[in-house]
Amino acid sequence: MSEPSFPPLFTGQDAAGSDPFARACATAEAGCDAGLVVYDLAADLLRAAIIFAPDVPLRKAAVILPICGVGFQNALGALAPPEVAVHLGWDGPIYVNGGRCGALKMAAPGQPEDEPDWLVIALELALWPPSEDTGLTPDETALYAEGCAEVDAITLLESWVRHTLVGINTWVDSGTAPLHREWIGLAHALEGKVTVKGKTGTYTGLDEDLGLLLKIGDKIELVPLTAILTRPT
Template identity: 60%
Template sequence: MSEEVTFPPLMTGEAAGPGQDPFDLARQKAELGVDAGLVVYDLGADTLRAALVLAPEVPLAQAMAMLPTCGVGFQNALGALAPPEVAVHLDWEGGLRINGARCGSLRIAASTDDPAARPDWLVVALELPLWPQGDGGETPDQTALYAEGCAEVTAPRLLESWTRHCLHWINRWDEGDLKALHAEWQGLAHGIGEDRQQAGLNGTFLGVDADFGMLLRDDTTTHLIPLTTVLVRD
């Protein structure tokens, strides 16, 4: 796709080459010391993939807030472009849902997995299917963007919108406006109040703590599952 993509100030874009995974490429560049704000992207015919390099100045436990922050950014971005009846919700671990069905995900990686250490870099990646694969009846719980009334939303414009809204929420988080971020995410979170399994535990998903760790209540106690458990470590 040759359509030009324009990124907000403080962000720069780099298209991934043929066969390159933007998530892998962004992590490689981060390891080499690329500046924060790089967005590596691939606007494929069927899938939008992008990865944002960040350099948080707080320990990893707090920096993990970038995963829900970029999730809120995605909902805001699609909400600005899609018809008003299109609903977006966020799974705690990074999954995206459009009109109730799974539709892509966000993933996060960092230079360290020590919650108390400040990471040298952090990468948040977006992967979003644009067109359904195969017979949609075989996977009714999964969908694609253009199957949900979003045919007018082009991948370049959605990528631009996502980076702008991510930057907005990152700035608010950096300024200490955690209350607004939590409130926005809480209104979009999928499954709060429902029973689920996470990290080998079963219980009711009550919500999150200040660092977006999952609060999971079983018959005897409330477990705290840190968001660092969803880090991609390969």
Template identity: 55%
Template sequence: MSDQVVFPPLMSGHEVTGPNDAFATAQAKAAMGCDAGLIVYNLGANSLSAALVLTPEVPLSRAMTMLPTCAIGFQNALGALAPPEVAVHLEWGGGIRINGARCGMFRVAASNRELDQISDWLVVGFTLPLWPDNNRPGDTPDETALYAEGCVDVEAPRLVEAWARHTLNWINRWEQDGPRPLHEEWRGLAHAMGEDIIQDGLTGIFMGVDEDFGMLLRDRDETTHLIPLTTLLETR
């Protein structure tokens, strides 16, 4: 297995090791003015993390679409590398589900929180556990790790490469064709759509998303609430 990671044109890589956080490092480099397309990654022994730096050309309310775009890129990448029986789904809030159990998380941060303003930068990243924290998986049946789900042949460097390629492809499609293809792909991957969930303190049925991927949640009083993706933004 080679740890060298090769990125497609328009993208570049920066590896961090040990306790260094890929998501935080990507934000720091973005704030210093690095080029868009930089992927910071950490190939840990027990976990994999990576984060992509973007420089939006649209207001933050629309640029947040890059969160589900990067998540779809990840699903497509893992789907191509994992055995065909492995199911990969995506939570609206950034969670990754493998064979129904939680397995990692996507996060997003931006240079500002003003919805109608264009951010200087946007960073979308994920962390994926490779091995369980303990030898008693029955203690946490709703949580898993990649290699516990029959994916031991999925090499972390190859997954980062595939994520970069698939994400770049979806970004290009979004720019050329608008949000419709992205929505169609995401609906087939969304976890818990049509089910009762709790989000931002609200309980209701997850009905779907609006054009900018804001969650549509219908409560018991038949009131539909719109929860924008910007509620997921983390502060640096």
């Protein structure tokens, strides 16, 4: 298997079967330059994690997660047949043709008002379903079961990083308005009653940092993107 090629300032590291998310977080905590892409490409699963070093408070830097989601949609959209639809869940899930196909995760140290030393976004994408009997899991799918068998995993990984870099540069230059417009057009099931992080309310919109605004009772409550921060288990 050939090694992926990344844009300038990005370097790759093969996780060789270990969890890229855990390795990237450990490497970031130990101290490393931003731009490291840790990846593991199995026959049935694509896993990767990118280390960032944002120079804004974490509450604003967390928009890197939806930037990576839009970057993935753009990457797959350029490689897959035009009838393949990709949508994004607010808290990280990735849907292909309506079925959950993978997810993004985010980790970073510090409090929302702090500028984090690092931020890691991880991607996990099912390439083949675990069973030929896909009727057992009708809400879940895999990339190659959705008409994307010609999409090479290495090419998709490379394209994801490139499109994510474009999204980061747009955010730095133009703020979150372009991201907001593009992301909302890709949102999955973001209407009516929504339950996320233990809160259930009526979706009313997103704030400028793509935090979720829910009407709960008579109040509008904000669920910020920092609420979905996690760490490797």
